[in-house]
Amino acid sequence: MKNRLEVNIRRKIFPGADVVVVEEFMLTASAGEFVAIVGPSGAGKSTLLNIVAGLDREMDGDVQIDGQPLHVDGLITVRIGFVFQEPRLMPWLTVMDNLMLVLDKSTDSVERIRQLLREVGLADVEQSFPNQLSGGMQRRVSLARAFAMRPELLLMDEPFLSLDAPTAARLRQLLLTLWGELHPTVLFVTHHLREALALADRVLFLSSSPARVVLEVPVQLPRPRELRDTGIGELHDHLLAQYPELLSGLVEEEKQSASDISDSDNRLASR
Secondary structure, eight states, X not given: OTTOEEEEEEEEEOTTOOOEEEEEEEXXXXXXXXXXXXXXXXXXXXXXXXXXXXXXXXXXXXXEETTEESEETTEESSOEEEEOSSOOOOTTSXXXXXXXXXXXXXXXXXXXXXXXXXXXXXXTOTTOOGGGSOHHHHHHHHHHHHHHTOOSEEEEESTTTTOOHHXXXXXXXXXXXXXXXXXXXXXXXXXXXXXXXHHOSEEEEEOSSSBOEXXXXXXXXXXXXXXXXXXXXXXXXXXXXHSHHHXXXXXXXXXXXXXXXXXXXXXHHHO
């Protein structure tokens, strides 16, 4: 199948350290598949995305598309979008100019950006600077930037971390809408199990460092899905009951994340 992604990392050790971060990690993803990767903090999830993106090449292994290297002589052979934990917008550039960084300067590119800004509900801020936007708005800009180049592969590193629940829900829906239009292959890193089950076609569970896949679960529930759907809750609880030791650390982080969001909402409500 065209744009079939294959990741084979035999070993990853950071230079100057003796700790193995990733070992015997293997992943195959079909074109257009949405794959969520979950695991405890420090398991190497962000490192995996950096390796796939070509930002970290100091490892024993390979990343291929259709049997050919994804990175050749410092160049990437397919279009990759990357959404980081933080928006990473250039503060001295307007929203329009931040998005233009990933495109050429043609009239078609400007119209493409304006269309995306309309889709993410930011049509009126194209000349605003990042510090004039809320955190949720900045995340929407970063999401639009990732889709601006029509990516064939989309990498997402806990992109909705620490957002209040309503904002995160809106952004998840925006992501699925944009994914439905272009159908890039998605690798989505999260420590939030319900989020993974709500978004993905398949969920990979990583061990503690060194990271390796210890469980793979297809999600066959019909779309659209919400975090609080009955089917999501039943699958979530089934996995916890079946793999309590494997998922115990992950669930504690999920509870802490929910507590942090609740505290944030309460602080906002009290103002």
